[in-house]
Amino acid sequence: MTILDVRGLSKRFGGLQALSDVTFAVPQGQIVGLIGPNGAGKTTFFSTLVGLIRPDSGTIKLSDSSIVGMKPHKVAALGMTKTFQNVALFAESSVLDNVLTAGLLRHDVTTAREQALICLERVGLRSVAHKLAGDLSFPERARVELARALCTGPKVLLLDEVMAALNPVEMQEIMDLIRSLRDDGLTLLVVEHHMRAIMTICDRILVLNFGKLLADGTAQQVANDPVVIEAYLGRSAEAHR
Amino acid sequence: MKKWFALAAVIAVAAVVPLLLNPTGYWIRVLTFTLLFAAMAQAWNLIGGLANQTSLGHAAFFGIGAYTSTILLLKFGISPWLGMFAAGALGGLAALVIAIPTLRLQGHYFALATLAFGEVMRVIANVWTPLTGGPGGLSVPFTPPSFAAYSFKQLLPHAYIALAALIIVTAIFEFIRRGAMGYRLRAIRENQAAAEVIGIDTTKVKLQTAVISGALMAMLGTLYAQVAVFFDPDTVFSAAAISIRVALIAILGGVGTAAGPILGALFIIPVEELMNDLFSAGAAGLSQLIFGAILIAVILWRPRGFITLWDSLRARFARGEARR
Numbered sequence: 001m002t003i004l005d006v007r008g009l010s011k012r013f014g015g016l017q018a019l020s021d022v023t024f025a026v027p028q029g030q031i032v033g034l035i036g037p038n039g040a041g042k043t044t045f046f047s048t049l050v051g052l053i054r055p056d057s058g059t060i061k062l063s064d065s066s067i068v069g070m071k072p073h074k075v076a077a078l079g080m081t082k083t084f085q086n087v088a089l090f091a092e093s094s095v096l097d098n099v100l101t102a103g104l105l106r107h108d109v110t111t112a113r114e115q116a117l118i119c120l121e122r123v124g125l126r127s128v129a130h131k132l133a134g135d136l137s138f139p140e141r142a143r144v145e146l147a148r149a150l151c152t153g154p155k156v157l158l159l160d161e162v163m164a165a166l167n168p169v170e171m172q173e174i175m176d177l178i179r180s181l182r183d184d185g186l187t188l189l190v191v192e193h194h195m196r197a198i199m200t201i202c203d204r205i206l207v208l209n210f211g212k213l214l215a216d217g218t219a220q221q222v223a224n225d226p227v228v229i230e231a232y233l234g235r236s237a238e239a240h241r
Numbered sequence: 242m243k244k245w246f247a248l249a250a251v252i253a254v255a256a257v258v259p260l261l262l263n264p265t266g267y268w269i270r271v272l273t274f275t276l277l278f279a280a281m282a283q284a285w286n287l288i289g290g291l292a293n294q295t296s297l298g299h300a301a302f303f304g305i306g307a308y309t310s311t312i313l314l315l316k317f318g319i320s321p322w323l324g325m326f327a328a329g330a331l332g333g334l335a336a337l338v339i340a341i342p343t344l345r346l347q348g349h350y351f352a353l354a355t356l357a358f359g360e361v362m363r364v365i366a367n368v369w370t371p372l373t374g375g376p377g378g379l380s381v382p383f384t385p386p387s388f389a390a391y392s393f394k395q396l397l398p399h400a401y402i403a404l405a406a407l408i409i410v411t412a413i414f415e416f417i418r419r420g421a422m423g424y425r426l427r428a429i430r431e432n433q434a435a436a437e438v439i440g441i442d443t444t445k446v447k448l449q450t451a452v453i454s455g456a457l458m459a460m461l462g463t464l465y466a467q468v469a470v471f472f473d474p475d476t477v478f479s480a481a482a483i484s485i486r487v488a489l490i491a492i493l494g495g496v497g498t499a500a501g502p503i504l505g506a507l508f509i510i511p512v513e514e515l516m517n518d519l520f521s522a523g524a525a526g527l528s529q530l531i532f533g534a535i536l537i538a539v540i541l542w543r544p545r546g547f548i549t550l551w552d553s554l555r556a557r558f559a560r561g562e563a564r565r
Binding site: 050051052071072073076077081082084088089090091092093097100101102104105108109112148149151152 | 420421424425427428431432434435436437438439440441442443444
């Protein structure tokens with residue numbers, strides 16, 4: 001069953017074509033990796049999906065609802081939310097309050113608090129629940145982002161570099177978590193620079209370059225695709241001849 | 242539990258203080274206005290503190306409240322108690338009308354837009370003479386003293402009504418701050434984009450807050466009209482005497498906290514009166530100059546409000562306990 005269906009999505013910022021005719025569909029329960037060189041349009045793409053950026057053209061369907069032009073809070077209510085690459089926590093609030101606030105989308109304060117503690121447990125941050133979010137280390141804050149997004153009760157979760165700056169043990173924990181979320185029936189889109197992590201957990205990988213979808217396939221297919229290699233490493237000397 | 246006892250004690254003390262003052266004297270008047278301004282600053286604190294949108298136009302709602310109840314009383318003989326609710330409805334409506342275009346502005350731009358709105362209301366009240374009496378102002382007509390008619394011979398009942406208003410507005414503030422709306426407002430204040438993405442209708446929450454704040458401010462305008470008995474557009478729609486003063490009271494006391502506006506008003510209103518009392522016989526403007534100097538000194542001393550004084554006292558006390 002297709003849960004997310006994107007067709008012909010384009011967005012231009014002045015002279016920059018940030019997204020150019022992006023089309024793909026995701027069945028429910030997949031982990032989809034999104035890779036591409038810096039500036040390829042990955043974050044713009046996520047922001048467009050959740051409604052922070054309005055596309056110039058194209059359609060986005062979540063389950064059976066068309067969500068183009070909807071405000072982000074409506075998209076969240078329909079079941080899709082994202083984390084922020086540069087971490088956008090409520091820094092002056094406690095870790096628990098950060099996550100609890102997301103729980104208010106579907107619950108009252110008391111239930112939201114219980115839900116928030118469950119989400120914090122899942123990302124392994126229960127012990128720092130009462131610290132100020134701004135006092136945490138960067139990798140911890142990225143995990144609070146994840147817990148907060150999780151607490152909105154999403155069907156589709158867009159993770160923008162939640163593994164940045166993690167050590168190998170922490171990275172393994174997050175990879176296990178992402179898999180367990182998929183096993184719970186969530187659909188996940190993951191932007192990550194760490195290739196080994198992406199190749200390991202993703203069922204499928206999309207490659208974006210200059211706002212265009214370059215490739216779409218399994219880790220194996222994408223890694224061997226000459227177009228992808230060229231985008232990352234440039235053309236070989238042989239090809240120039 | 243201890244907190245509730247402390248709260249009950251504070252209210253009990255506040256309830257006794259008016260009885261100790263000369264009922265026909267000057268200080269009961271100062272006390273009444275102190276309580277009223279504390280309540281006004283608390284109403285402002287909803288939008289200015291919880292939503293972090295510094296309004297400099299709250300005189301608009303205040304003046305609407307004063308005029309609504311007084312005009313209803315003058316033209317139709319309606320009790321100001323009922324007029325107060327009409328005032329609240331109109332004040333809330335005005336807040337909605339002004340909030341829709343201005344709430345998308347942030348920081349200085351929001352402050353300037355609301356300042357302009359307050360001034361527009363002042364100009365309208367000055368020129369719409371058939372309704373408002375124009376620059377000449379309105380006198381609240383004398384009715385035989387009774388609670389139902391909101392008319393008293395002395396100031397004492399007014400002091401208690403102002404105290405009750407302060408308690409009610411503070412309770413509303415705390416209820417909102419601690420509830421789901423408080424969480425949503427904090428999220429909006431700290432990161433609006435993130436708040437939207439996790440499902441908060443940021444526009445709706447801000448509009449709701451603005452409407453509650455404006456409605457309460459208008460209702461307090463009615464209380465003011467009943468105490469002051471006479472008012473004109475330049476008083477109730479004053480940018481300096483109302484809009485900026487309520488913001489100043491809340492900021493000086495501790496913006497976004499329930500105690501802040503109360504501490505701020507307890508300082509600003511009596512000190513301002515005292516300066517006028519002591520220095521008004523001297524050179525013109527001397528009392529205002531001294532008052533301004535005191536304000537600057539206090540802001541330099543406690544830039545985040547008097548409330549931080551409490552925090553540092555508590556910290557010192559805790560250290561003393563630990564040493565023992």
